[in-house]
Amino acid sequence: MAPDPRTDRFLRACRREPVDTTPIWMMRQAGRSLPAYREFRRKHSFKEVASTPELCADVTLMPLEYFPVDAAIIFADIMTPVACLGVDYEIVEGTGPVVADPIRSIAQVDKLLSIPPAECLATLFDAMRLVAQRLDGEVPMIGFAGAPFTLASYLVEGRPNPELTATRALMKDHPDVWHGLLAHMSGVLIEYMGEQVKAGVQALQLFDSWVGRLTPYEYRKFALPYSAHIFAETAFLGVPRIHFGTGTKDLLELMSSPGPEVVGVDAAVELDAAWDRIGHDRAIQGNLDPKLLLGDPQTLVKEAEQVLRKAAGRPGHVFNLGHGVLPDTPLDNLKILVDTVHGYSA
Numbered sequence: 587m588a589p590d591p592r593t594d595r596f597l598r599a600c601r602r603e604p605v606d607t608t609p610i611w612m613m614r615q616a617g618r619s620l621p622a623y624r625e626f627r628r629k630h631s632f633k634e635v636a637s638t639p640e641l642c643a644d645v646t647l648m649p650l651e652y653f654p655v656d657a658a659i660i661f662a663d664i665m666t667p668v669a670c671l672g673v674d675y676e677i678v679e680g681t682g683p684v685v686a687d688p689i690r691s692i693a694q695v696d697k698l699l700s701i702p703p704a705e706c707l708a709t710l711f712d713a714m715r716l717v718a719q720r721l722d723g724e725v726p727m728i729g730f731a732g733a734p735f736t737l738a739s740y741l742v743e744g745r746p747n748p749e750l751t752a753t754r755a756l757m758k759d760h761p762d763v764w765h766g767l768l769a770h771m772s773g774v775l776i777e778y779m780g781e782q783v784k785a786g787v788q789a790l791q792l793f794d795s796w797v798g799r800l801t802p803y804e805y806r807k808f809a810l811p812y813s814a815h816i817f818a819e820t821a822f823l824g825v826p827r828i829h830f831g832t833g834t835k836d837l838l839e840l841m842s843s844p845g846p847e848v849v850g851v852d853a854a855v856e857l858d859a860a861w862d863r864i865g866h867d868r869a870i871q872g873n874l875d876p877k878l879l880l881g882d883p884q885t886l887v888k889e890a891e892q893v894l895r896k897a898a899g900r901p902g903h904v905f906n907l908g909h910g911v912l913p914d915t916p917l918d919n920l921k922i923l924v925d926t927v928h929g930y931s932a
Contacts, residue, residue, distance in 0.1 A: 593723050596656040600789060600826035600848050600869050602902035608894060609656035610927040611728070612920070614910030615649040616661050619920060622648055632677055636662060642713035646727075647720060652917065653924040657726050657789070660714055660782075664732030664793050665740065667778040670706045671771065672699035673741060681745060688744035690756065695766040703778040711785040718786030729787030731775050733794035733831075734768040734816070735809035741767070750799050757808045768812045776819045783823045791828040791850070792816065794841075798833020798852075805837050814844035821845065828871055832909055838863045853908030857896035869902035876907040879915045879923065886919055887926050894930045 596609040618624055626645065627635075635641045645661040665683045668675060674686040689695065704711065717727055739753045740746070747753075757764045779790055797809055813829070820827060829841050830850030842849045842864035849868050851860040853875035861870045878889050890905075897903035905927045911920070 590724075592654065592656055592725060594726070596904060597726055597788060597826060599902060599904050600828075602867075602869050604901055607928050607931045608897070608903055608905050610905040610924055611655045611657040611659065612649075612907050612911050612923075613659070615655060615659065615920075616645050617911055618913035619911050619915040619917065620648055620652060621917065622651070632663075632679075636666070637709050639709055639713040639716050642710070643716040643720060646713070646717050650725070653921045654928070655725070655924060657728050658717065658721060659728040659730065659791075660710075660717065660787070662710060662730070664730070664737065664795070666707065666710065667703060667731060667774055668737060668741070670699065670701045670703050670774045670778070672697075672701065675740075678745075683740045683745065685741055685744045688752065689738075689741045689767060690752070690760075690763070692760075692763045692766060695763055695770060698767075698770050700770070700774055703774065703781045707778070707781070711781055714782060714785035714787060726788035727786060728789045728791060728828075729779070729782035729785075730791040730793055731779055731782075731816075733792050733797065733809070734771045734775065734812040735800075736794050736796045737771055737775075738764070738767050739796045748796075748799070750796065757804070764808065768809075772812045772815050776816055779816070779820050780823060783825055787825065789826045789828065790820070790823075791830055792846070794829070794831035794834075797831045797837065798835075800837070802836055802840060805840055810840055810844070813841075817844035817846055826869075828904075830871065835860075842868055848902075848904060850906065851908070857893055857903075858898065861897075861900075866900070866902070869904060870897075871904040871906045873906070873908045874923070876909055876912050876915070879907075879919045880912060883919060883922050886922060890923055890926045891930060894927065899931060 591606045595605050598605050599609050642661050678684045742753045826847040828848040829846035832852045835855040848871050849864045850871040851873045853873050857873050878886050
């Protein structure tokens with residue numbers, strides 16, 4: 587029996603190798619859009635799921651029961667490695683991460699811990715090993731981490747704040763505190779990403795959710811050096827690494843510069859124009875507007891095919907959304923999207 591091309595379709599695209607059809611996975615594909623997930627969460631809190639390997643594995647694999655996406659992404663939060671710093675925080679439903687004591691001083695930075703991720707996040711790595719075992723090569727598993735800038739913004743603001751008021755003040759008025767915080771965090775993230783690969787992850791995505799709020803000058807000075815350090819220090823892992831942020835249409839060249847194998851783009855830029863800017867020596871991931879999944883299926887198909895036409899059949903396109911699946915997305919539309927992408931070039 588011939589091997590199923592789905593087993594390495596995603597990884598081949600990340601390496602810009604020929605594939606039988608465009609691979610697709612979706613950020614937040616294991617989430618509230620799935621009926622089974624909603625039922626699951628009525629019984630189990632986020633904290634319980636994240637800290638129980640069997641439950642975490644169940645949620646991670648749940649999307650594969652509904653549609654044949656080409657990768658699974660581990661169920662976790664970008665704040666997960668913050669536990670290794672000894673920072674007290676909680677995920678508040680409807681709000682996001684809330685930090686008990688926001689970081690505003692060098693004394694707080696000096697008190698941060700560096701607990702080995704293998705020690706403080708052992709249950710998560712157990713979940714990854716369990717997912718790898720249960721996948722048994724069906725599709726690859728993606729791991730991820732929040733980028734230093736985005737994680738630091740949560741730690742400084744104390745909760746999600748699109749204006750980044752305290753973050754900007756700290757960057758500009760107390761650069762020693764800012765750079766000390768990001769340098770400390772970067773070391774933990776490098777180790778965290780390495781442990782994920784040891785646990786069976788076959789690709790990594792670095793999420794910089796808030797970085798689009800920066801100007802190119804601010805990004806070069808306050809964020810890029812730390813993301814670049816992470817990419818430099820994880821190159822030896824030998825897995826594809828995706829660099830993704832939202833609102834980053836003015837930062838694409840800079841986000842490709844640290845050396846990720848894949849650059850993720852949101853829906854605010856045309857895919858072909860983005861690819862020209864990041865360079866065709868990189869793969870590209872994106873970039874359907876997730877709001878289109880809420881509407882008419884015919885429009886969804888037309889817009890998805892438009893993204894695929896922009897890719898023009900060039901090796902190195904991973905189909906994804908410009909951001910995560912929205913909670914009210916109809917399940918049928920998710921199925922239609924996956925079938926459309928796979929059928930377009932098959």
